[in-house]
Amino acid sequence: MAENEIKKIAVLTSGGDAPGMNATIRAVVRTATYRGIKVVGVRKGFSGLIHGEIEDLSPRSVSDTIHRGGTILLTARCPEMMTKEGQDKAATLCNILGLDALIVIGGDGSLTGALELSKRGVNIIGIPATIDLDLCCSDYTIGFDTAVNTGMDAINKIRDTSTSHERCSIVEVMGRNAGYLALWCSVAGGAEDVLIPEDKTGDINRVINLILENRSKGKKHNLIIVAEGIGGSVAMAKEIERVTGITTRATILGYLQRGGAPTATDRMHASVMGYNAIECLAAGEKNRIIIYKDGKHSSVDLEEGLNTQKDYDPSMYNMVKILSI
Ligand code: F6P
Numbered sequence: 480m481a482e483n484e485i486k487k488i489a490v491l492t493s494g495g496d497a498p499g500m501n502a503t504i505r506a507v508v509r510t511a512t513y514r515g516i517k518v519v520g521v522r523k524g525f526s527g528l529i530h531g532e533i534e535d536l537s538p539r540s541v542s543d544t545i546h547r548g549g550t551i552l553l554t555a556r557c558p559e560m561m562t563k564e565g566q567d568k569a570a571t572l573c574n575i576l577g578l579d580a581l582i583v584i585g586g587d588g589s590l591t592g593a594l595e596l597s598k599r600g601v602n603i604i605g606i607p608a609t610i611d612l613d614l615c616c617s618d619y620t621i622g623f624d625t626a627v628n629t630g631m632d633a634i635n636k637i638r639d640t641s642t643s644h645e646r647c648s649i650v651e652v653m654g655r656n657a658g659y660l661a662l663w664c665s666v667a668g669g670a671e672d673v674l675i676p677e678d679k680t681g682d683i684n685r686v687i688n689l690i691l692e693n694r695s696k697g698k699k700h701n702l703i704i705v706a707e708g709i710g711g712s713v714a715m716a717k718e719i720e721r722v723t724g725i726t727t728r729a730t731i732l733g734y735l736q737r738g739g740a741p742t743a744t745d746r747m748h749a750s751v752m753g754y755n756a757i758e759c760l761a762a763g764e765k766n767r768i769i770i771y772k773d774g775k776h777s778s779v780d781l782e783e784g785l786n787t788q789k790d791y792d793p794s795m796y797n798m799v800k801i802l803s804i
Pocket of ligand 1: 609
């Protein structure tokens with residue numbers, strides 16, 4: 480038996496759920512089973528790891544899940560995992576369970592928690608899944624495409640009524656710290672302006688000036704996308720209406736964007752990334768993040784990947800402006 484042979488692994492989903500998490504779990508479980516690796520599922524993310532909520536998984540446990548949003552393993556935000564005690568407890572449980580590796584499916588915060596476990600000797604394979612697309616080392620995170628499409632679909636409907644009434648519409652999309660979802664929804668939805676946390680030049684005055692300018696150009700309605708991290712959409716709508724005299728309504732899409740059946744793009748990335756996670760382990764790799772970079776699936780060192788920084792690139796914002804003249 481090879482020294483690095485993997486016999487038993489656990490898989491968990493952590494942080495905000497994302498469409499495609501189930502397709503990822505499915506790929507992990509089935510590829511591992513094919514390779515003769517036993518898989519256990521951890522319920523409720525790191526919280527379940529700390530408190531020992533474990534179940535055996537087989538290829539049949541993941542039947543009929545590829546098309547389902549959410550996560551069959553459940554997920555949670557876990558403040559305990561941010562403490563040294565919580566991290567120690569989680570690492571101890573991995574030892575008690577006799578795990579050769581732990582697959583963590585989640586976003587930046589979840590993988591940062593997982594890094595602490597790797598420092599305690601747990602072999603971690605991270606798979607990026609978040610509707611926020613804010614894991615800098617990967618060009619794609621599972622769930623993003625579905626969330627953009629859900630947002631775009633809602634925006635299309637809001638646009639119909641906004642146009643009919645010649646109103647201004649503010650649409651608030653998810654993204655507390657990251658504006659990728661808002662930017663993509665703006666381009667795909669044909670918005671006039673977008674406010675995101677990364678862009679320090681955006682505020683209500685910029686939006687009001689734009690609306691007034693658009694009116695002088697003959698535009699009858701305006702669509703403004705606001706990221707959750709900026710917030711205050713209802714108050715913003717009232718202020719725009721007060722200053723411009725144009726009837727303005729706000730719609731907050733909220734959790735609508737985190738649910739739903741994953742798109743084909745998400746199912747593809749989820750399946751490939753889940754499969755690659757096990758292939759990485761089978762190849763004897765340790766502490767990696769499975770990524771999609773420059774058009775190819777690959778992997779990167781866990782710590783190095785989490786230290787990658789991405790500066791805000793205003794080019795997509797500039798494009799939103801040009802395409803809405
Ligand atoms: O999972 C990502 C995300 O949906 C962000 O877009 C949002 O800001 C955050 O999670 C909300 O998290 P919670 O549901 O825990 O409040």
